[in-house]
Amino acid sequence: MGKPTGFLEYERVENTVADPSARIRNFKEFRKMLPEAERMQQAARCMNCGVPFCQSALELKGRVTGCPLHNLIPEWNDEIWRGHDRFGLARLLQTNPFPEFTGRVCPALCEKACINGMQGDSVTVHENELWLIEHAFAEGWIKPLPPARRSGKSVAIIGSGPAGLACADALNRRGHSVTVYERDDAIGGLLMYGIPNMKIDKSVLRRRQELMEAEGVRFITGIEVGRDIGAEEMKQNFDAVALCTGAREARKLSAEGTDVVKDGIWYAVDFLKDVTKEVLTKQDGTEQGGTDPEVAQSGPCGMRDLVSGRQVVILGGGDTGNDCIGSVIRLGAASVRELEMMPEPPEKRRENNPWPEWPDVKKTDYGVEEATWVFGQDPRQYESTVKAVHGDDAGKLTAVTIVRVSMQNGKITEVPGTEETVPCDLLIIAAGFTGCEKELPEQFGVALTGRGRTATEAGSMQTSVPGIFTAGDMHRGPSLVVWAIAEGKACAREIDAYLMGYTEMI
Ligand SMILES: Cc1cc2nc3c(=O)[nH]c(=O)nc-3n(C[C@H](O)[C@H](O)[C@H](O)COP(=O)(O)OP(=O)(O)OC[C@H]3O[C@@H](n4cnc5c(N)ncnc54)[C@H](O)[C@@H]3O)c2cc1C
Ligand code: SF4
Numbered sequence: 001m002g003k004p005t006g007f008l009e010y011e012r013v014e015n016t017v018a019d020p021s022a023r024i025r026n027f028k029e030f031r032k033m034l035p036e037a038e039r040m041q042q043a044a045r046c047m048n049c050g051v052p053f054c055q056s057a058l059e060l061k062g063r064v065t066g067c068p069l070h071n072l073i074p075e076w077n078d079e080i081w082r083g084h085d086r087f088g089l090a091r092l093l094q095t096n097p098f099p100e101f102t103g104r105v106c107p108a109l110c111e112k113a114c115i116n117g118m119q120g121d122s123v124t125v126h127e128n129e130l131w132l133i134e135h136a137f138a139e140g141w142i143k144p145l146p147p148a149r150r151s152g153k154s155v156a157i158i159g160s161g162p163a164g165l166a167c168a169d170a171l172n173r174r175g176h177s178v179t180v181y182e183r184d185d186a187i188g189g190l191l192m193y194g195i196p197n198m199k200i201d202k203s204v205l206r207r208r209q210e211l212m213e214a215e216g217v218r219f220i221t222g223i224e225v226g227r228d229i230g231a232e233e234m235k236q237n238f239d240a241v242a243l244c245t246g247a248r249e250a251r252k253l254s255a256e257g258t259d260v261v262k263d264g265i266w267y268a269v270d271f272l273k274d275v276t277k278e279v280l281t282k283q284d285g286t287e288q289g290g291t292d293p294e295v296a297q298s299g300p301c302g303m304r305d306l307v308s309g310r311q312v313v314i315l316g317g318g319d320t321g322n323d324c325i326g327s328v329i330r331l332g333a334a335s336v337r338e339l340e341m342m343p344e345p346p347e348k349r350r351e352n353n354p355w356p357e358w359p360d361v362k363k364t365d366y367g368v369e370e371a372t373w374v375f376g377q378d379p380r381q382y383e384s385t386v387k388a389v390h391g392d393d394a395g396k397l398t399a400v401t402i403v404r405v406s407m408q409n410g411k412i413t414e415v416p417g418t419e420e421t422v423p424c425d426l427l428i429i430a431a432g433f434t435g436c437e438k439e440l441p442e443q444f445g446v447a448l449t450g451r452g453r454t455a456t457e458a459g460s461m462q463t464s465v466p467g468i469f470t471a472g473d474m475h476r477g478p479s480l481v482v483w484a485i486a487e488g489k490a491c492a493r494e495i496d497a498y499l500m501g502y503t504e505m506i
Contacts, residue, residue: 002043002044002045002046002077002369003044003081003488004047005267006041006044006045006046006047006081007045007046007047007116007120007123008303010041010044010045010078010324011121012042012044012116012120012121012122012123012124013038013041013042013124014124014127015031015032015034015127016031016034016176017030017032017366018030018031018032020369020373020374021191021373023366023370024233024326024329024330024370024373024374024413025235025330026198026330026389027196027198027275027279027330028197028198029104029198029199029200029201030198030199030366030431032326033127033131033134034127034131036135038078039127039128039131039201039417040080040081040083040500041081042077042123042124042127042128043077043078043123043128044077044081045116045123045124046073046074046077046078046116046123046125046505047115047116047388048077048078048501049115051115052073052074052477053065053113053114053115054065054066054067054073054074054110054111054114054115054123054253055067055070055071055072055073055110055329055354055374056070056112056113057069057070057109058113058165058356060082060356060357060358060418061357062236063357063358064109064358064363065108065113065356065357065358065483066112066113066356066399066481067110068108068109068482068483068486069095069102069485069486069489070095071092071095071096071110071129071180072092072094073110073123073125075088075091075122076089076091076092076129076132077090077125077128079091080128080131080132083214083505085132085135085139086141087381089133089141090415091134092129092132092133094506096129096420096485096486097165097169097170097485097489098130098162098166098169098485099129099130099133100130100133100134100137100204100207100208101162101191101200101204101208101485102129102479102482103127103128103129103130103131103133103134103377104130104199104200104204104483105191105195105199105200105222105317105481106126106480106481107480108125108126109358110126111123111124111125111126112356112358112359113355113356115355115356117355118355118356119344124193133402135360138367140272142211144211144214144215145173145215146214146215146216146433147172147174147175147215147398147495148171148175148427149175150175150176150177151174151175151176151177151499151500152177153176153177153239153240153499153500154176154177154178154179154236154237154238154239154301154350155171155176155177155179155238155239155240155241155495155499156178156179156180156225156234156238156240156241156242156243157167157171157179157180157191157241157242157244157335158180158181158225158234158241158242158243158244158245159180159181159182159209159243159245159246159305159452159472160180160181160184160187160188160189160219160221160244160458160486161188161189161190161191161244161246161472161473161484162188162191162472162481162484162488163189163244163246163471163472163474163484163487163488163491164178164180164182164187164189164242164244164488165187165188165208165454165484165485165488166214166471166473166474166484166485166486166487166488166489166492167244167471167488167489167491167492167495168212168217168492169181169212169215169217169488170488170489170491170492170493170496170505171439171492171495171496172212172215172216173215174492174496174505176185176496176499177216177218177493178217178218179217179218179220179238180217180218180219180220181220181223181225181229182219182220182221182222182223183221183222183224183225184221184222185205185221185222186202186205186221187205187209187219187221188205189246189484190246190269190481191205191481192205192274193269193272193273193276194269194272194273194323195272196272196275196323196327197280198278198330198366198401199280199323199325200420201310202276202280210480216237218468224356224443225440226439226440226443229238230443231440231444231445234444235444235467235468237287238298239467239499240467240468240469240489240495240498240499241467241468241469241475242445242461242468242469242470242471242492242495243440243444243454243463243468243471243474243498244327244439244470244471244472244474244484244491245436245437245474246436246472246473246474247325247434247435247436247452247453247473247474247477247478248269248313248431248433248435248436248437249307249434249435249438249452250267250269250429250431250432250434251429251431251432251433251434252384252429252434253265253389253427253429254384254420254433254460255388255389255400255401256388256389256401257389257390257391258389260391261389261390261391261395261396261397262395263391263394263396263397264396264397264424264425264426264427265389265392265397265425265427266427266428266429267428267429268314268320268321268323268324268428268429268430269318269320271324271327271428271470272320272323272324272327273446274302275303275327275331276302277306278302278303280333282330283356286453299437303331304331304332306474307328307331307333307426308331308332308333309329309333309334310328310333310334310425310426311333311334311335311422311423311424311425311426312328312333312334312336312337312422312424312425312426312427312428312429313336313337313339313386313400313402313422313424313426313428314336314337314338314379314426314428314430315330315336315339315385315427315428315429315430315431316338316339316340316429316430316431316432317338317339317340317341317342317380317382318430318432319365320365320430320432320458321338321340321428321460322338322365322367322368323367324365324367324428325338325368325371325379326366326367326370326372327367328426328428329367329370329371330481333426334335335357335375336371336375336379337379337381337422338368338371338379338381339381339382339384339385339386339402340380340381340382340383340384340458341383341405341412342360342383342386342405343382343383343407343503344380344382344383345360345362345363346360346361346362347361347362348361349361360398368380368447372383376504381402382499383404383405383406384402384403384405385402385403385405385412385416386400386401386403386405386427387401387402387403387419388401388421389401389424390421390425393456397423397424397425397426397427398423398424398425399421399422399423399424400417400420400421400422400427400442401419401420401421402420402421403415403418403419404418405419407424432478432491433473433478434452434453435448435451435453436448436452436454436473436474438452438455441454441463441474444463444465444468445465446462446463446464446468446470447463451477452472452477453474453475453476453477454475456470456475460494461475461487461490461491461493461494461495467498469494469495469498470491471484471487471488471491472481472484473489475487489505492505493505493506
């Protein structure tokens, strides 16, 4: 186990974070990892409690707490503390194929269940994980490991988000020949063209792609399956197919005036994708290769023109809304207001929400912090939504009417007389997703649930069509990167059993 008295001796210390005044000047990652000696102390805070809820993925009152990948957290914390980093790495990679993704963007379900968090501060599991994998890359320990033998079976993965990548990685290691189809010009799904560069530098995805290619995975980008290649052709050409195309059907804005006012209203993922593309293009003249994207604030730039000096309203207070705030701040918005329909959560756990349940507490993420620094006030407005949009004669957005809402018998209802019309020339809709895009599953003849997800038996990844499997947001509904990876691995296991008649994959 780790240092028995570590949690008593050392305080939780997090990675250093650049000040908002510095970090809003560019789209670079802004967290700096602790030096090795301090990281070892942080790992020593893991007491190996004997009942590691951190790796449990336990569902309590409908919410999951603990790591969905069942990462062997106490084991690798112990190895970090002892300076056995290579052993720690081996234990980490046993369950998590992409710690460099989760170490950057995972909301750390593990830390919410850490027993140190019951009375004090949980172990910095998330940052320990990132340190271990980045340390391994820096030391040159991560090398391509192609399979010794090929099975002669071929699998197509449609969609290269974390679910598709995890499925591809596991099947390729098993010896199957894997081809990943991606309609975008670069792999990664929402890790590439959703989550902004300051949260995950896009070179991280390029690095993983190069490794996977060296191990034998084939990536075909710029091809939309269902349009450029038909489902029948895919079925004929491959022994199995995995559908991992995400939950990309954005929830529509149902406000008055949206039939007339079109200019100035964006869906969040379209907006974030264009921002990332531009950041990367500006950096080195190619769309994919940027490793050190500079700010779009210098020189002419389409997205900057779109945002600079604008009064921005963002509809939706989740991760996506926060990423939009961080992006518009970097692009010079004149003001930003974020509307959230739900009530303001408490700062601390309520009594009926004890450890190790997922804590329903207020989260102040980087974008909100930055907006507060720039404008001197918190941009969040709770229990509010957009009731109407207003525009000029050319259909260009000029204002929005905001109304307060409240929860009545489980339904969101407007509070009469609370309407307020505010100037707004850029409205970004970050109100979530209603399910997957239907065309592709329809072409494959795959059944969907009433909630717009691919239908499977509980706990299975096999769709209604033999040989066609599914994973990630498309199957689970809009979720998290860590869940997409867990689903991708589970999907690979079922495909292996389908192809071979048995499986030993974990
Ligand atoms: C703005 C934003 C921020 C987020 N931030 C976080 C975060 O901080 N932490 C976190 O854990 N999660 C976050 N999430 C959620 C997370 O990104 C998703 O849960 C995860 O990416 C889902 O992975 P996936 O592989 O299922 O789908 P996706 O990542 O959506 O990938 C699906 C891929 O399929 C491709 N595709 C679709 N149709 C076709 C087709 N017909 N042919 C070929 N390719 C196709 C798409 O282009 C895409 O690349 C965020 C989501 C958003 C929108
Ligand atoms: S993947 Fe997420 S939940 Fe699992 S150990 Fe890493 S940070 Fe924690």
